[in-house]
Every structure is written in C-alpha cells, then in structure tokens.
Amino acid sequence: MTRIIPYGKQSISEEDIEAVCSVLRSDWLTQGPRVREFEDALARQCGARHCIAVSNGTMALHFACLALDMAPGETGLTSPISFLASANCIAYCGGRADFADIDPKTLCLSPEKVEEYCKTQGVPRVVIPVDFAGVPADLPQFKLLSEKYGFALIEDAAHAIGSTYKHADKEYACGSCVHTDMSVLSFHPVKTITTGEGGAILTNDDNIAAKLRQLANHGIEKDPIRFVTCHVPAPRYAGSLVSRNSPPPWYYEMHSLGFNGRITDIQCALGLSQLKRLETFKAKRQEIARRYNEAFAELEREQVVILPPWPAGTDPCFHLYPIRLGPDCRISRDELFLGLREKGIYCQVHYIPIYRQPFYRQKYNYNPGRFPEAENYFNSCVSLPLFPDMDDEIFQYIIKSFYDFI
Ligand SMILES: Cc1ncc(COP(=O)(O)O)c(C=O)c1O
Structure with a gap:
C-alpha cells in the first residue's frame, strides 16, 4: 500500500x-x-x-x-x-x-x-x-x-x-x-x-x-442599549426620526x-x-478507539504500550488516539514513527511540550524538570490515525504494521 x-x-x-x-x-x-x-x-x-x-x-x-x-x-x-x-x-x-x-x-x-x-x-x-x-x-x-x-x-x-x-x-x-x-x-x-x-x-x-x-x-457596537455617547447631530428639520435619544439605523460606535x-x-x-453528523462522527471515532484498544490489549498487559486515557464518567468524542510506548517496549518512539511512515502511515506527535519551544525557552528559560509527566508522555507518545472515513482495510493495515515493528 x-x-x-x-x-x-x-x-x-x-x-x-x-x-x-x-x-x-x-x-x-x-x-x-x-x-x-x-x-x-x-x-x-x-x-x-x-x-x-x-x-x-x-x-x-x-x-x-x-x-x-x-x-x-x-x-x-x-x-x-x-x-x-x-x-x-x-x-x-x-x-x-x-x-x-x-x-x-x-x-x-x-x-x-x-x-x-x-x-x-x-x-x-x-x-x-x-x-x-x-x-x-x-x-x-x-x-x-x-x-x-x-x-x-x-x-x-x-x-x-x-x-x-x-x-x-x-x-x-x-x-x-x-x-x-x-x-x-x-x-x-x-x-x-x-x-x-x-x-x-x-x-x-x-x-x-x-x-x-x-x-x-x-x-x-451596534446595539443602542450599549451606546456610550451618541454623536448624532440634532435633527435639522422638524419631523425627523433622528434624535439624540433614538440614533438612526446607520449609527455605530467603536468601543474597543x-x-x-x-x-x-x-x-x-x-x-x-x-x-448534523456530529453523533455519527462521535460513534465512529469511539468505535475506532475501541478497536485499537482491543487490538493492543495484549501489548498493554505486557507493558509494551500504554493505551490512551478513557476516564470513568467521561464519554469522549476522540479527536486523537495518542498511544504511548511502555517500559517493556524494545524500540524507541522515533524508530516506530519512522517505520510506520515508510509504510505510508503518517502518525504525529501531539505535542512537543510548549515550554520546549525556542520562543518560550528564550523568553522564560523554563526548566523541563518542572514537568516530569509531560516529559514522560512526550518521549513515548505517538498519535495513530483516527478519522471517521477510516475503513477496515486501512485499520487492519495499521495494526499489522504496528505489530511488525513492535
Ligand atoms: C488544543 C488546541 N487549541 C487551539 C487550537 C487552535 O485552533 P485553530 O487551528 O482553529 O486556530 C488547536 C488547533 O490545532 C488545538 O489543537
């Protein structure tokens, strides 16, 4: 493929x-x-x-x-x-x-x-x-x-x-x-x-x-109730609808x-x-997340991967499927990432911690040691494809490729 x-x-x-x-x-x-x-x-x-x-x-x-x-x-x-x-x-x-x-x-x-x-x-x-x-x-x-x-x-x-x-x-x-x-x-x-x-x-x-x-x-601001000052000139002729108390329809003020x-x-x-299709999208996204979870259940038991969170009491409409490599995984995240990419599977890393970005680092010199959980997550995460039009053929191909590398 x-x-x-x-x-x-x-x-x-x-x-x-x-x-x-x-x-x-x-x-x-x-x-x-x-x-x-x-x-x-x-x-x-x-x-x-x-x-x-x-x-x-x-x-x-x-x-x-x-x-x-x-x-x-x-x-x-x-x-x-x-x-x-x-x-x-x-x-x-x-x-x-x-x-x-x-x-x-x-x-x-x-x-x-x-x-x-x-x-x-x-x-x-x-x-x-x-x-x-x-x-x-x-x-x-x-x-x-x-x-x-x-x-x-x-x-x-x-x-x-x-x-x-x-x-x-x-x-x-x-x-x-x-x-x-x-x-x-x-x-x-x-x-x-x-x-x-x-x-x-x-x-x-x-x-x-x-x-x-x-x-x-x-x-x-166009809502007369919120006008601050009305700079509308007084009406020049009798019978005009324009007055200081009722501004004309063309009037507006800039407040900020x-x-x-x-x-x-x-x-x-x-x-x-x-x-209109939100519920269908949600169902499809949850179904794919569930199928990934089932496909990786054994790897999770062996601590090779850590599945994405699905906390009790929440019903998430999954935007991403961020899987993590566990302590017993023998390859690195980047080896997996590049291997999958060679097979046309364009995963992504969501995200590089924002404090690591040069703009923020140069400005505030954040110490990554302040954020051990973010660092752990960042070093082991990869988001697998997740979109509603993913068919079974694509899904099986991703699972097989993932297992081949792992
Ligand atoms: C968490 C989060 N916040 C904000 C944004 C910004 O949204 P937009 O791309 O529509 O500007 C994004 C977009 O990727 C996002 O993922």
Missing part, C-alpha cells in the same frame, strides 16, 4: 458540498444568516447561552483572553501538552504564559499541580485547561479552584466538541461553560467537525458575550480595539451541515 494515511482528516459529504454551493448562489457570502444559525446550533449542541463564531480557534482563544481584560504582565497557566495556541493567546495579550504539569491518568492539565502553583508561585489571572484528545479536563475541580483562588477559567475544547462528562450524577457537554467562564472550539479540518478554518467561543455570561462580539468585529475575526457564511454552511 503506497497511499498516505494521515493521522486525521475531514469527512465531506454531498450534503456538505450542496450546503456550501447554496450559499455561493445566495446574496450573502459573509455577515449573512448562516453565521447566526451556526452559532445558535453550536450553543444548543453544547448547552451554552451564547456562541460567537470566529475565523479560527486561535483567534477564539485570543478574544477569550481579551474579554477578561487580561493586562500585560499577568500570568496565564495552561497545559504544556497542547497546541501552541493554548499558550500564545496569553502572550498576545502581553501576558506571561506558564505551565503546570499534566495528570498522566487523563493527559490533561492537573488540578493538583495548578493548586500547587497557586500556593507556591502566586495566583494566575487565567487558567486554560485543554480537553486533550477529546478527553474532558477535570472542569468541576478547576471550577472549585477558581472559586477558591479567584482566577478565570477558559476551557480549550478545540479537541472536544461532542465530548461529555459526569459530575454529581449529571451529564455536561464540553463547551457548556457550566464549570468555566468561556469555552473555545476549533473547526480545522483535522477536528471532529470542520469549516475549513474556523472557531467559536461559548459563554453563559451576557457581558462577556457582548464584548466578544465587539472584539470579533473591529470593536464595533477590535479585530476582523469574522467567519463567513460559506464556512458556517459547511459547519451547520457537519454538525
């Missing part, structure tokens, strides 16, 4: 294509009705009150930090095992991105390590737990800590649309913001649903939602230094169509 099998990829149906084409035939390519429809559908899906869709997940994280009025010099704490954007959003605001170690049982940011950080290094302004690989971070525990220490919470749910977790016998969706101030999604093509590029911020807070809408649209973070109707039409 010479074709390339990627670690993740989109699944596009004829309905998806038709949905996009219908927007192209319509009057609105951007700022039209599909955007609000997509936002409403996402808010319903996650169970949050507000959703603001934006151009990508990175901007969504940036806006989330700005909506907290994060000031230069303030610290934000996130997981070192994440994509760069989880930390960069703090740096964009002039903040110091710092890290606490992961919990090896979930591979997500450890609440215990965050508490230890608060006690020994000071309370950060914001903590950004990441639902790594689709496994929910321990959000209820983070909420308790945020109340105890007073930091804000942004859930980076870029991997986790469709994932749920139980707490006190109730089930919550990732992105519901029941245990966080805001949650962020990404719709990059390797994610569970895609809009090409795209992202969204969810919140249950009306003021934060209004701020986010402004930030994503040049800082512009916002951005153009808008998403298009073309993208949102694709997102709406994809969202």
Whole structure:
C-alpha cells in the first residue's frame, strides 16, 4: 500500500458540498444568516447561552483572553501538552504564559499541580485547561479552584466538541461553560467537525458575550442599549426620526480595539451541515478507539504500550488516539514513527511540550524538570490515525504494521 494515511482528516459529504454551493448562489457570502444559525446550533449542541463564531480557534482563544481584560504582565497557566495556541493567546495579550504539569491518568492539565502553583508561585489571572484528545479536563475541580483562588477559567475544547462528562450524577457537554467562564472550539479540518478554518467561543455570561462580539468585529457596537455617547447631530428639520435619544439605523460606535475575526457564511454552511453528523462522527471515532484498544490489549498487559486515557464518567468524542510506548517496549518512539511512515502511515506527535519551544525557552528559560509527566508522555507518545472515513482495510493495515515493528 503506497497511499498516505494521515493521522486525521475531514469527512465531506454531498450534503456538505450542496450546503456550501447554496450559499455561493445566495446574496450573502459573509455577515449573512448562516453565521447566526451556526452559532445558535453550536450553543444548543453544547448547552451554552451564547456562541460567537470566529475565523479560527486561535483567534477564539485570543478574544477569550481579551474579554477578561487580561493586562500585560499577568500570568496565564495552561497545559504544556497542547497546541501552541493554548499558550500564545496569553502572550498576545502581553501576558506571561506558564505551565503546570499534566495528570498522566487523563493527559490533561492537573488540578493538583495548578493548586500547587497557586500556593507556591502566586495566583494566575487565567487558567486554560485543554480537553486533550477529546478527553474532558477535570472542569468541576478547576471550577472549585477558581472559586477558591479567584482566577478565570477558559476551557480549550478545540479537541472536544461532542465530548461529555459526569459530575454529581449529571451529564455536561464540553463547551457548556457550566464549570468555566468561556469555552473555545476549533473547526480545522483535522477536528471532529470542520469549516475549513474556523472557531467559536461559548459563554453563559451576557457581558462577556457582548464584548466578544465587539472584539470579533473591529470593536464595533451596534446595539443602542450599549451606546456610550451618541454623536448624532440634532435633527435639522422638524419631523425627523433622528434624535439624540433614538440614533438612526446607520449609527455605530467603536468601543474597543477590535479585530476582523469574522467567519463567513460559506464556512458556517459547511459547519451547520457537519454538525448534523456530529453523533455519527462521535460513534465512529469511539468505535475506532475501541478497536485499537482491543487490538493492543495484549501489548498493554505486557507493558509494551500504554493505551490512551478513557476516564470513568467521561464519554469522549476522540479527536486523537495518542498511544504511548511502555517500559517493556524494545524500540524507541522515533524508530516506530519512522517505520510506520515508510509504510505510508503518517502518525504525529501531539505535542512537543510548549515550554520546549525556542520562543518560550528564550523568553522564560523554563526548566523541563518542572514537568516530569509531560516529559514522560512526550518521549513515548505517538498519535495513530483516527478519522471517521477510516475503513477496515486501512485499520487492519495499521495494526499489522504496528505489530511488525513492535
Ligand atoms: C488544543 C488546541 N487549541 C487551539 C487550537 C487552535 O485552533 P485553530 O487551528 O482553529 O486556530 C488547536 C488547533 O490545532 C488545538 O489543537
């Protein structure tokens, strides 16, 4: 088999294509009705009150930090095992991105390590737990800590649309913001649903939602209730509808230094169509994860591999399948990685710990010794292909190739 099998990829149906084409035939390519429809559908899906869709997940994280009025010099704490954007959003605001170690049982940011950080290094302004690989971070525990220490919470749910977790016998969706101030999604093509590029911020807070809408649209406010000063000139002639108390429809104010973070109707039409298939995608992703787990069960018993976490009380919509090489494995991660690549199986390493990146290293000189679990994980992990259109032939080929090398 010479074709390339990627670690993740989109699944596009004829309905998806038709949905996009219908927007192209319509009057609105951007700022039209599909955007609000997509936002409403996402808010319903996650169970949050507000959703603001934006151009990508990175901007969504940036806006989330700005909506907290994060000031230069303030610290934000996130997981070192994440994509760069989880930390960069703090740096964009002039903040110091710092890290606490992961919990090896979930591979997500450890609440215990965050508490230890608060006690020994000071309370950060914001903590950004990441639902790594689709496994929910321990959000209820983070909420308790945020109340105890007073930091804000942004859930980076870029991997986790469709994932749920139980707490006190109730089930919550990732992105519901029941245990966080805001949650962020990404719709990059390797994610569970895609809009090409795209992202969204969810919140249950009306003021934060209004701020986010402004930030994503040049800082512009159009809601008369929120106008600060009305610079509309007095009406020149009697009978005019224009007055200082009721501004004309063309009036708007700029309240903050916002951005153009808008998403298009073309993208949102694709997102709406994809969202209808979320449950199917989730079932397929779980089925593949289950089949991998079964295929590797013996290797796990022999401590040759460590299977990805599937914590009790969680129902993850798996974005990744990050398997680890165990203590009794006789080959290195890189030998396995390169061997699989020769066979066209393009695995990936998710992720190089962010504190190891030259930008952060040069700026803050983080000591990797502070993060033993992240280091252990990083040195042994490889993400095997996981995408809904993976057929049985591809699956068997991956398993056989993996066993050949191991
Ligand atoms: C955990 C995490 N957060 C944020 C992002 C950023 O999302 P986007 O690629 O849509 O900017 C990604 C994307 O890979 C991610 O994996």
